[in-house]
Amino acid sequence: MLTKEKIAEIVENIEYVNQRKKKKKKWMDYQTICSNSHTMYKGQRDIYERLNLIYKEDLQGKSIIDFGCNIGMNCQIAIELGAIKATGVDVYLHLIEIASKLNTLYGNDCSFIQADLAKPVELEKADTGFVFALNAHVNNDEMLAQNIKNNIKDVVYFETHTNKKFRKLPPKVEEIFKTVKLIGKTHKEQRNLYRCIL
Numbered sequence: 001m002l003t004k005e006k007i008a009e010i011v012e013n014i015e016y017v018n019q020r021k022k023k024k025k026k027w028m029d030y031q032t033i034c035s036n037s038h039t040m041y042k043g044q045r046d047i048y049e050r051l052n053l054i055y056k057e058d059l060q061g062k063s064i065i066d067f068g069c070n071i072g073m074n075c076q077i078a079i080e081l082g083a084i085k086a087t088g089v090d091v092y093l094h095l096i097e098i099a100s101k102l103n104t105l106y107g108n109d110c111s112f113i114q115a116d117l118a119k120p121v122e123l124e125k126a127d128t129g130f131v132f133a134l135n136a137h138v139n140n141d142e143m144l145a146q147n148i149k150n151n152i153k154d155v156v157y158f159e160t161h162t163n164k165k166f167r168k169l170p171p172k173v174e175e176i177f178k179t180v181k182l183i184g185k186t187h188k189e190q191r192n193l194y195r196c197i198l
């Protein structure tokens with residue numbers, strides 16, 4: 001069951017605080033741990049801000065892939081909002097381990113896989129994809145585009161970076177979509193969130 005105590009246990013078990021102080025492990029404090037609009041651990045990013053902008057028809061009854069899933073909170077909240085299952089992919093094993101441990105508490109149909117999206121990745125195709133705050137970190141737009149195309153069926157939500165250089169869709173990624181629509185600004189208006197049809 002999902003309780004504050006259990007979350008604290010996980011956070012402690014993985015030496016969250018110590019590692020964060022040492023700055024050895026990356027991206028440990030990025031996502032807020034939350035459920036039913038309630039925050040259990042505050043990270044840099046609010047999870048509901050983006051997911052509440054996503055069209056209901058792209059979540060409800062849909063399977064999800066989250067590229068650069070971090071500790072898996074977008075997958076968990078997508079399920080809370082009606083998705084049937086979710087798969088998260090991240091390059092860092094320590095994040096995948098946390099995501100998997102958290103999932104034992106959420107008890108959702110989520111799985112988390114360690115893989116580098118700058119290389120070919122093959123998963124069971126999902127209906128809807130999330131590519132949030134990732135484009136500045138994967139140094140291979142062409143491969144990111146291929147991975148999106150090969151693993152996502154219908155629609156991709158793509159959130160860009162705060163840095164002006166990365167504020168738009170990379171051209172190599174944009175060319176795989178039939179349509180691209182800006183649906184909102186996130187993270188204090190610093191990022192663009194696009195709905196892209198494959």
Ligand SMILES: C[S@@+](CC[C@H](N)C(=O)[O-])C[C@H]1O[C@@H](n2cnc3c(N)ncnc32)[C@H](O)[C@@H]1O
Nearest residue numbers: 027068070090091092116117118132133137138
């Ligand atoms: C800024 S965080 C965004 C996390 C999440 N997408 C979100 O917006 O809540 C970037 C994430 O991308 C992951 N990442 C960076 N390079 C990656 C790569 N080559 N393949 C897969 N994941 C990667 C990082 O480990 C980190 O979790």
